[in-house]
Amino acid sequence: MGLPWYLNPLWEWDLHDRLDVLEGSSSSSRADDQRQDKEIERLKTRVTELENQLLVLEKILADQGLLPPAPEPPEAKNTPKRPPDAPAVFPARTEEVVACPRCGRRQKGNRDSCYACGLLFRYENT
Missing domain, CATH: 1.10.287 (Helix Hairpins)
Incomplete structure (x- = not known):
């Protein structure tokens, strides 16, 4: 057999x-x-x-103790910490595309918050 x-x-x-x-x-x-x-x-x-x-x-x-336990997957151990919920500060509103500092989504620089993760945007020259 x-x-x-x-x-x-x-x-x-x-x-x-x-x-x-x-x-x-x-x-x-x-x-x-x-x-x-x-x-x-x-x-x-x-x-x-x-x-x-x-x-x-x-x-x-x-x-049953016959084999050592399998190691944890690396993504489970090293989950990246999210940035604090403080608003992202930009110099001024713009029609150009900017990236969200938290999630990296690209969007117009005239929004009040990120459409993907909800991070608030604050502008210095408002």
Whole structure:
């Protein structure tokens, strides 16, 4: 019967070999191309399923203390702090495009607040 996929260290190599064979074929008929596209999509779907199963297995093993817990994703740890809610100060109102200092959205420089994040705009020459 063989080893389960998660204990076979070469399962990913086998998958890449199959993809290489599909990509290396030089058949130019439309039916062959469609068949290969379907096979590639099926393989991509299978890889995604296997990766998800591996993540579940790793989580179970980590919960039982057999594996160290998975590290947190970097975006969860380092969430950037928003600037304070003090209004943004511009020299004067203008018809030119300016960027919001908080969210970076570009908009006309004659608005009272950012249309995207709501940051208040204050003008020195008003």
